[in-house]
Amino acid sequence: MKDSGFENLVVKFLTHSISSKELDNLNSALKNEDCKQMFRSQIQIDYTTRHIMSQYNKNKAKQELIRKIRKDKRTVKMLTLYKFGKYAAAVLLFFGLGYFYWNHNFYQNTSKVAIENTDQITLELSDGTVKTISEASSASVYNKKGDRVGLQQGNQIIYHKGGKAKEIVFNTVSVPYGKRFVLILSDGTKAHLNSGSSLKYPVEFMKGKKRKVYLQGEGYFDVAKDETSPFIITANKLNIQVLGTKFNLSAYPEDPNIKTVLVEGSVGFFEESTKFNEESKRLIPGHMAVWGKQRHAIKFKEVDTDLYTGWMDGKIIFSHMPFKAIVKKLERNYNVTINNSYEQLNEVRFNASFDTETISQVLEAFSKNYAMKFTVKGSRITITKP
Template identity: 45%
Template structure:
């Protein structure tokens, strides 16, 4: 990702397309998120002098300087220079504190589920916790019970403006959301979804996703449900389907379990240009040429992850490794190009990573080593 494009995003001068591209890059991995936050922190520090007069945090500094100037009108030039020197130190202190605060956001553990509220506040979601989240007015936004956030029981009154939350699920975890219309969503590992706290009458029900999720959508003919990714839009009235839209993958995949969905790439839905998907079929969007192709599939291969299973059929080894990285939050390197392109078929139900690796080793004579520091890294050799 070009630094210039990221800076445009930070300065809020990026186009919608550029913003989507940067957000997709950020959500592609924890490492990208770290790099983005560090670049943002450095940018804020480097432009601090340019923004010092407009920042709310500097109102106290302005009053401080004003009071000193009033009390020292008749002081000598040297004293004024001394005051300015200490004021400058004070400015640097504020800048350093802000940088430290910004960089402290990076200290959130990589394996932590986070909820970003409309005002930018980030809440840590504890595994299997019980919590209630409220807005600045004390209204309940959502409640957590175990591995599920429920927005269907919020007491927020009808708003004219959509208010969004963003849930981010790291590698190695899954999480569930009940949206305000009772739509059920399961987010897979390495997935981020932005969605309204409360859907508004007269507006489509729109959510934005990077990663993979399974949707069980509540029927509402008056308000179509639209899932938006960086490459594809999926429009439904009420149905069950799986969408996989990881930024690093070559394809965006949509698998329909029941009902029907329309796929389109334009900003506005146009029925004549949309691709209709029927149950038991998979739609591939090739990101390199934007072509959509359909094929009949075994739906369970694409939805088994919901229950902790890993399934693949005639899948290249490199794709299998990417699934394992996401599911088990590890780094896997394969030193054989031929092995990477070799296809395998298998299913593992709630198996440990060690069991899966041993299965490959015992059946295909694949050798591997494991290093646990600083992160768990597996190196595979033919």
């Protein structure tokens, strides 16, 4: 690629005007060691320049810089990598290293930054750096070496097929209340994450080794079959091992039980202090395993699996569920806080199904079946005796 073409791609990259095809071209150009080294050297600029340059009018500075770069096509064509490196450094100074990092995730060696907005889906990298995920856009995902390992598109991340990793490096996706997310891992396993959930997983699995992930909250897993590499999900102190199957796992920290519903295949259960063997408890399709966190005891029962997997299609289904448990599910799904001062209502059980209804419409439906009053103020809801 000619220098001018590379330079224009970088300008578009920094100004959020780059297309998906152009981003791929830029990624290809960065395979050139000189180009990659130039960017890496700029990233090493002290992170505190963000704070120093906050005194400047960033929009004005950005437009002025772009104008200077583009004012003379002949000049642009004659720029050396060194000269363009100075422009890149200026862009970093004007925009701030945080701007460069957060919006494009090119390199993972910047300072750790806490995410204050808990309403956003976040991706935590192996070094502790946290990135917010924009569901309205797409972006490449890179490892700490600067290699492209996946692509984020809307509310999902698709990782490239792996198997050549020499070490396990973990990322963690966290999904706030009111949202859902999908991960396609490097082995092809598909994980749907429900509201208020997080999954810690290897960026790339090692061939012949156990594929181990850690779940907090609720997820539906369609596990890629690999008899040489068992897939293990750890939730609290319970391990669920599979070779290839489809199942739903609910393990919210505030819930007393961990529930596993098997749709297809077979899974086995064992605690952290033990090992998986032929005597490990097994679950068969169409059944649910309920593991008590306090007693460390497991029970099995036959269920309608659709009742436990409908959330992936945006449905909220309650089957003979006490209202106090319904409240918690509504809080997760709608990202609201519900204060129920009508204690008599807590143990009343309901059968109901919702999909496109608002939280007000849902509560209105309950109030028609059982007398109660509710008030909605923003994201706070109060339920009282009529």
